[in-house]
Amino acid sequence: MMEQNKLSPFIAEFNGVSLRYPGSPEVLKDIHFALTPGSFHFMTGESGAGKTSLLSLLYLHHEPTRGRIRLFGQATDTLSRSAKAQIRRQIGVVFQDFRLLEHLNAFDNVALPLRLCGEKESDIRKHVSEMLTWVGLEKQMKAFPNALSGGEQQRIAIARAVIHKPALLLADEPTGNVDDAMAKRLLYLFLELNKLGTTVVVATHNEGLIKSFNFPQLHLANNHLKIIPPSEKYSDMTAKLFKREVKNG
Amino acid sequence: MAKKSEFLFSKSSTRFFLPWMCALMVFIATLISAGGIVISHSLASWQRGVSSSLTVQIPTYDSQGLPRGDAVSQDLEQALTLLRTAPGVLGATILNNAEMAELMSPWLGTDAAINELPLPKLIDVSIDTATKPMLERLKSELNDVVPSAVLDSHRIWLDDLITLSNGILNLIAFVLLMLLTTVAITVIYTTKSSLSIQQSIISLVHMMGAKDLYITLKYSMYSFKYAFWGSFIGFVLAIPVMLGLVVFLKSVSTFMFQASLTHLEWLALISIPVGMAALAFCTTFYTVQRYLKKFL
Numbered sequence A: 001m002m003e004q005n006k007l008s009p010f011i012a013e014f015n016g017v018s019l020r021y022p023g024s025p026e027v028l029k030d031i032h033f034a035l036t037p038g039s040f041h042f043m044t045g046e047s048g049a050g051k052t053s054l055l056s057l058l059y060l061h062h063e064p065t066r067g068r069i070r071l072f073g074q075a076t077d078t079l080s081r082s083a084k085a086q087i088r089r090q091i092g093v094v095f096q097d098f099r100l101l102e103h104l105n106a107f108d109n110v111a112l113p114l115r116l117c118g119e120k121e122s123d124i125r126k127h128v129s130e131m132l133t134w135v136g137l138e139k140q141m142k143a144f145p146n147a148l149s150g151g152e153q154q155r156i157a158i159a160r161a162v163i164h165k166p167a168l169l170l171a172d173e174p175t176g177n178v179d180d181a182m183a184k185r186l187l188y189l190f191l192e193l194n195k196l197g198t199t200v201v202v203a204t205h206n207e208g209l210i211k212s213f214n215f216p217q218l219h220l221a222n223n224h225l226k227i228i229p230p231s232e233k234y235s236d237m238t239a240k241l242f243k244r245e246v247k248n249g
Numbered sequence B: 001m002a003k004k005s006e007f008l009f010s011k012s013s014t015r016f017f018l019p020w021m022c023a024l025m026v027f028i029a030t031l032i033s034a035g036g037i038v039i040s041h042s043l044a045s046w047q048r049g050v051s052s053s054l055t056v057q058i059p060t061y062d063s064q065g066l067p068r069g070d071a072v073s074q075d076l077e078q079a080l081t082l083l084r085t086a087p088g089v090l091g092a093t094i095l096n097n098a099e100m101a102e103l104m105s106p107w108l109g110t111d112a113a114i115n116e117l118p119l120p121k122l123i124d125v126s127i128d129t130a131t132k133p134m135l136e137r138l139k140s141e142l143n144d145v146v147p148s149a150v151l152d153s154h155r156i157w158l159d160d161l162i163t164l165s166n167g168i169l170n171l172i173a174f175v176l177l178m179l180l181t182t183v184a185i186t187v188i189y190t191t192k193s194s195l196s197i198q199q200s201i202i203s204l205v206h207m208m209g210a211k212d213l214y215i216t217l218k219y220s221m222y223s224f225k226y227a228f229w230g231s232f233i234g235f236v237l238a239i240p241v242m243l244g245l246v247v248f249l250k251s252v253s254t255f256m257f258q259a260s261l262t263h264l265e266w267l268a269l270i271s272i273p274v275g276m277a278a279l280a281f282c283t284t285f286y287t288v289q290r291y292l293k294k295f296l
Ligand SMILES: Nc1ncnc2c1ncn2[C@@H]1O[C@H](COP(=O)(O)OP(=O)(O)O)[C@@H](O)[C@H]1O
Pocket: A021, A022, A024, A027, A045, A046, A047, A048, A049, A050, A051, A052, A053, A054
């Protein structure tokens, strides 16, 4: 699932990308950045700055109005529908509004990406149970989304996004509805996945998280993107981890 | 837990409405088609029966109910002479009692004493179907010579019946067409309204990288399954009604209606439920495909 084009060193590459919704001015202007394999970024910026919009370009929900995006080494504007589907399979998305399926219980929601891949039911049962236990929802496996709290729904959305170990994980404010302890726990989950090779982008407002994990930031302000490197001030374990990664990379 | 194979579908009206709608529509369509087939069979047999012969009656009793005696054989002679020389007539013979009895058996039974009944004498006239004598002219010529003779208006009446039933057949074809159109529109409407419930599912699995064909086939097969079961039930329910109608028609008249179907016609009837399910499949396929095209 983590196949990448050997020719391109990047998981994702934005070159002069702009996005405009019909009838409004540009939300994103002239965005340049690249995600190296195995990198971990926060995406920051005020509400309305365009974080969700930028992520939606990454999971191929919108097309840029200008500029070019390459994903897994392939220019997205030349891809066939089926090639786009192939790329989407390698991306896990935690939507800001969760997008859980109301007719499926927690277990089946999390199992969805695996079922779409046609995985064996016995494997699915094992993996999904493990994942739900990790996010602390082993008792809510049979519960339907509308019977769960916001925080619980969010954890299901996260479990669903990571269950198939995607090559790229995009999480849109994934800790907005949980307390700080759970937020950290969820971030450790992303970190685990990151250690296994998944490239991660987490959009968040949570200053505490940003400080304690100290990853570089894709910061959006005034429709432009600025990359803020990890702060030297914080000597958290994860910062060391990041530096080690940079050395290796 | 949702059924493993149906994780893509939320409970929707498709599951309930589509089968019942298909059941009803197939029921009606099957009966109408079967009726159409029976009428077209009967039509063919009427045409066969009428094409080669016609009957002239010479009454044996006058209008007061008294025997006409020698006048009958005189009339018969004159009528025969005229008929045998008329253009388009191949031959004319007087039916004997045995033939009369056979002809009358559907009404009178086999052991009726033909002699004791006030039946007219009958002349069987075989006509050349290629030449087709002018019936109205033949009739007036005959009546000029033998005023009491009655040229059986059977054929004329049958001609009208054939015209009428041809019209009815066209009407049935038209009604069937309307019915199928209605079914198509209803299936399209049902599919679309059920898809609006499923839209969030479709857009999500699309975003997760499910291919268009995978999604369209899943939904099309789903519609097919429910449409097929409904159609099958509608068809099965139509069969006893059809057989009941056959029994009824046979009790009304043994020779008027040809109420039996060939293998090919049964096949045509079976194609109704299959076609209905195929229609549901195609509509769903087309609708989902169009919906997916909204996404990149
Ligand atoms: N689908 C859309 N159509 C039109 N405008 C949109 C759409 N999505 C977002 N926007 C606008 O784009 C801007 C950025 O929104 P968004 O990307 O959601 O920001 P953030 O996630 O940082 O809060 C906002 O002004 C929002 O109103």
